[in-house]
Amino acid sequence: MRNKMIMLISLLFLMTLVGCNNTDTNETREVSPTFSLPVTFGDGTKGEFLLIGEEGKVGFLVGSGKKGEAVEEKIIANKVNKDMWHFWGDKDSISGDFKVVGTDKEGKEHPVLVSGNDTVWQYSNTSIKG
Template identity: 35%
Template sequence: MKKNLWFMSMLIPFILIILVSCSNGTSEEEQGIETKEATYFKADNYTMLGEENKVGFILNENEDLVANKPNKYMWHLWGNEDFEEKDFKVTGVNLDTNDEETIVTSAIAGPNNGADAHIPSNMNFPSEGVWELSVFVGGELFEKISVEVL
């Protein structure tokens, strides 16, 4: 009996160490991607909202993102990556309510408007507030931006 107890007391910590060391280590913090507040910038003849030279979508400065008002938006990507034909996904979290939504799922198209890739999309935010958008390219986190939805 004592032998079994000793064995179990040694086995459980060993299993815990193995489980902890097997984590994939791909949390957003470990990837070094912090949320940036989206800003307006110019690309070709368009005004975009996002992170300049990284990710953005066409939106004039006098336009607002409005809750429960679906609209078309053209996303653009910049970078050294081969974007074409990869999956594109944007998930959002309303920082006021912690509601989570998938905002966009689509395939990436080729260069457009000075960007390395573009994605036509429809977006709808179900509630007002500040939304943290996580942009995924080919299943990998690419960038995080925050936007205000009225």
């Protein structure tokens, strides 16, 4: 009887110990910064483009509208969308392969570029025509 009691207490202690976990599973994900660029639309209206990326280096268009009224469109997983990319720099610094990687909450990488009906990792030999 004493051995059964010791086994039961040991089992309860072990279950309590295993059940306690000090690690926080809520990962804080870094949100990419947004910025705006002034634009004059075809009808002469002043407005702005909203981009996600690093101002002065690279960004892709996520919204546009009248100045101060532009709304950011949501990026929806598994929905193919044509995005307008903007690059800043001289012709020599903007050449080579262009790769965009999507990362899920678990940190797994996924190709996100689309060429025709195929998902691809990168476009090779991109350059600015001058």
